[in-house]
Amino acid sequence: MSTMPRLPQEQRLGLIAWAALTVLQPVWHAWLFPAQTVPVWLVLAITTVPLLLPLLAIRDVRRALLWVGILSLFYFCHGVSEAWSAADQRWLAIVEIVLTVLLIGLLGAGVKRKAR
Template identity: 90%
Template sequence: MSTTPRLPPEQRLGLIAWAALTVLQPVWHAWLFPAQIVPAWLVVAIATVPLLLPLLAIRNVRRALLWVGILSLFYFCHGVSEAWSAADQRWLAIIEIALTVLLIGLLGAGVKRKAR
């Protein structure tokens, strides 16, 4: 029998969305559409490292997801600008937008949930 409490569904889904957003960045910027002028590793580092910083607070999942939600606002803006300006990358931008909206929505659902 496990003594660790189970995470609420919105936190589990938030962790999955966070992981998907983190994986999307190197796939997008290094594999599918690598940068032409700037080194690809630099673009991947700039896009991915901020999403890894909340791992420092992972012991408290709510706090880590709060930081990811705050960071996801920047990724939302990036997704909207890429969807508007780069037609060939629009589908990746829409995925990024959907993941960020999901994260922000799950944060709202987690706040509304009463502690037991």
């Protein structure tokens, strides 16, 4: 029986933040505040599918989290714009902002510096 090495805490928390950000999108855009002018499937394709693409690199958790960190910049911008413009959705936007900042911060915390 082979045992997989335990992931560092930063990576485990990053995976949790990634999962939470992925779950937040359909809850927000399909359940709580569905789009009025655009089909819901299109909104979900734009918001959720990009977060699922790094699953292709899941064998290397660091690489998957790097891609999610890069993608989370889009979600950070989305969260800021929604927090600024939509008062009824502000709490969801703040959750999105917190999750993206957490993801980016955990990526930075997980970097190991080379000894000089």
